[in-house]
Amino acid sequence: MPVSDDQRAEIAAQRGSSRPTRRATVEALEEILYEPLPVLDHGFVRVVDYMGDDAAVVQAARVSYGTGTKKVHEDRGLIRYLLRHRHTTPFEMCELKVHVKLPIFVARQWIRHRTANVNEYSGRYSILDREFYVPAPGHLAAQSAANRQGRGEVLQGAEAAEALEILKRDAETAYDHYERLLNAREDGTVLDEGRQGLARELARMNLPINFYTQWYWKVDLHNLLHFLSLRADAHAQYEIRAYAEVLLEVVRRWVPATSEAFEDYVSGGAQLSRQGLDIVRRMLAGEAVTQPDSGLSPREWRELMATLGRGD
Amino acid sequence: MPVSDDQRAEIAAQRGSSRPTRRATVEALEEILYEPLPVLDHGFVRVVDYMGDDAAVVQAARVSYGTGTKKVHEDRGLIRYLLRHRHTTPFEMCELKVHVKLPIFVARQWIRHRTANVNEYSGRYSILDREFYVPAPGHLAAQSAANRQGRGEVLQGAEAAEALEILKRDAETAYDHYERLLNAREDGTVLDEGRQGLARELARMNLPINFYTQWYWKVDLHNLLHFLSLRADAHAQYEIRAYAEVLLEVVRRWVPATSEAFEDYVSGGAQLSRQGLDIVRRMLAGEAVTQPDSGLSPREWRELMATLGRGD
Amino acid sequence: MPVSDDQRAEIAAQRGSSRPTRRATVEALEEILYEPLPVLDHGFVRVVDYMGDDAAVVQAARVSYGTGTKKVHEDRGLIRYLLRHRHTTPFEMCELKVHVKLPIFVARQWIRHRTANVNEYSGRYSILDREFYVPAPGHLAAQSAANRQGRGEVLQGAEAAEALEILKRDAETAYDHYERLLNAREDGTVLDEGRQGLARELARMNLPINFYTQWYWKVDLHNLLHFLSLRADAHAQYEIRAYAEVLLEVVRRWVPATSEAFEDYVSGGAQLSRQGLDIVRRMLAGEAVTQPDSGLSPREWRELMATLGRGD
């Protein structure tokens, strides 16, 4: 994780200072505030600010004059009720702001979640860092044969070694040429006084999408949970899932009752279709339903059986 | 402003307690946190939470590891530059949450600003308060003759007296009948044990749109400024402008450099059209431009002359 | 349904004229284009325009150069796959525009769906119609005792008669006084030359929320389905559900494959929680699970048993 000494000092300065506030605070989140939580080979997530806590969800749901909270177990019960019945607006009343360092191809998936605020480091204005993502050997997966949008087994031997070699070498070369185009080094010093250097907004186009960028990302709790339901999921690409899992840990610290309800009702549950529900009812009534008489396609049948823990 | 003793106690309890935080804090805003700021005859705005300050705008614009701030005048300069050049995303990195009590017809204008989070008091679930808006005599304006969407002179004498009398009496009758329909008083006690009472979600339909509702409203600073540019403006209906002006005071406390830039570049400035700009250029070059040779309609000409302080 | 002769003529003129287009068209939707579909006592939904069809979903999912369609059953299969796996963006590529006449209290629920475009008839600018909603006797429900946000049995006898009488009389009086305040009749003619009349934006505040307003509403198919999943649902207030059900019929005409998939995977299915799923697995394995050993609250247990069709 590429945090320079100057940056570490800035972070330490922020962590070292404290002020009184009348606002809701969350100790478990204050503990890790500003600290870079490592992700992938050079990325991180840093919680930079937050608004609200579990009680703020309750307070908004009750449109309360005070904190809105009653007994802890009543608050927890209300939060579970709200999430179970898709009353999502109270969860929009909490907000999280993070500083993220992430590969460009991950940023391109992430940005599709539109209901959030983003400020990205500008490659028009600044020189980008020499930092790029190379998968760890255990994540160097082959194309899945069964699922066009998925990964199969991990590559081994010479094919794996060559893949890593290509990714590293091409990235290094691309950055060397980026400097050559800019006529400047990473730190801004000029390479050759006799040349002008290509505009930064153009030179950057030589860099591959495994280069790291960074941004500030701010999102409300409801939209963050929606992001996690899609990106902390087995169908998501591993690299964005790695970020989502760190954010899920942040959510557990920040709003424990909400994250528990989320894991019980959303991420840990399952949606049954009209047909799937009918099959479950028939099976519970003692009928031995099989795929051919289920009305489902073989694929949907397999998915349903997996959901019901009958993976045969 | 109808805050009950219990509610005052809840507010006092929140104001009385304080905790340390590593987050950005704004003393001038902490001072008024949770306090109801009165608006109209029974409404209020209460700041319930906030995220960020002027420095957070700078920090996001720089995608910074620390606070992002340099010298105060450099930060102020950057904020002015960002606002002048419509780099709006850094202003989305600050967030405000308010509890608002407001007439339903104001709520209906307000809610058109979609980029915000809202939790409204539910008339399906709860009994609404006996509180309705009646204009102060100085705001009891006649229909404008010149502008179909505007107000003219203030009504006087018998017409004014009758208007106030109608508004009050109809609202009181409507609420009496609301209780009758509910078969319950404002405090929930049953009126007549022999009756069932109409569902709350139906009974409320008897109430006029000058009745007060309340909600939690959460918005980022960029969208709040946009709201203010439209609603703290002379074209807005007086009643929503009253709320916008209180919010503008809140913004001045919260982010003084941003609010100064907003008032210099947005709300205090003016947009000239292509034709208007051409006329200004001709006038500055010494030409005596008149409406007939301006190419503008009489209405646009009047608007331009008013902007240029040449109201003749 | 209060459509005047002039309005009928305008509608007929639009329906009578036809032009060639290279765009996707849907005959079943063209058939009802512009026609007011009645809802409640005075409301309607009129489809005013649409963009795309089932094939447009496929086309966008494939980022296709042509129509994107292959065989009909392959397209249907892709649409089902997309909806089942929450790939929602292709459904955003279809758009519907409707003109709706609806009571203000329904409009206030509807507008909470923020991802849509709205243009509402302005009570600041124009005089509102003398039209208000009164429930049909069969919908005059009592407050539910079991569910604070719900309806119980239908009121009968004297209580029902009085409720209807109150709602009608108060609405008529409110409108009479609205005219008196305006010093104008519904058609704009002046009542008394010696009076000024209160500004329209103020006089309207005397009207109850069962008065009808109208708007143009434009929404993409994904967000329309989300609206329907919440508002064509048994938990929604009857009055907005009446509109949602008409819109569901429109969707069936417009995009039959999508609406079928929606009814199979979303509105007709059910979400099981982590605990609920575990209980189903135990039951399918032959265990006789009861509420006390289920880990669920009595309420959640009842909800689960109802979902599984074991309502005892």
Added chain:
Amino acid sequence: MPVSDDQRAEIAAQRGSSRPTRRATVEALEEILYEPLPVLDHGFVRVVDYMGDDAAVVQAARVSYGTGTKKVHEDRGLIRYLLRHRHTTPFEMCELKVHVKLPIFVARQWIRHRTANVNEYSGRYSILDREFYVPAPGHLAAQSAANRQGRGEVLQGAEAAEALEILKRDAETAYDHYERLLNAREDGTVLDEGRQGLARELARMNLPINFYTQWYWKVDLHNLLHFLSLRADAHAQYEIRAYAEVLLEVVRRWVPATSEAFEDYVSGGAQLSRQGLDIVRRMLAGEAVTQPDSGLSPREWRELMATLGRGD
């Protein structure tokens, strides 16, 4: 512009077929429907669908039962009034859908406009094309010395030649290695039966951001105009401006009255600050204002003088 014979045939098939519709149509836009309009070296914009026309803006503003239009010059007047006074919602009632082929770095700027619908070609699922952007020699600009986020003079001679050589060679090498990683050619044929091939979602990370991607993009007219006001502007990077200018031509065909008003009141006009307005008033009153006594910084003074056509 890389449209294959098969794709041309698909486009021709769509252009060749026509159906009757009762909806609003725009002949000038039908003329170019589906045709790829070339942008940069390999990109294009293809209008795929549209909803509404100038009259639809008027119709929505009037919440009309018919087309809403009166005389042509009255409609034009209303459109100008709406745009001048920032009544933006009626412009949201028109919608455009385009298929765009664009370099990844342009896509990354474009996607920041969040109020739009997007479906992008998936590099997880499909093999990307061997197509990348290389600037024409006339656009190979040096970094601006005056403006960190801008371009200076065009590079000449050996420096220019080397830049073009680097960009081309690195892109070709990156694509060769992408095929090697995939163990497949652009057309999907396997390279070496003895290898597995890296997952598509991983192999793509070797490609630079000048490679082309493509998407369907759907946006309402108000948000499209906002996009154009920022991206068809001199401050925008040339490459995205090239797309914006093509879209501006599309808007001129589609809604001529709206685009005229947009160019008069928004893109062709100027926003004066409070201080700038005050200076104009003083100058019009005959005062010889200079920068030192203007209260403006030298930079803001230069910007104001440029706006006023007094560039000295």
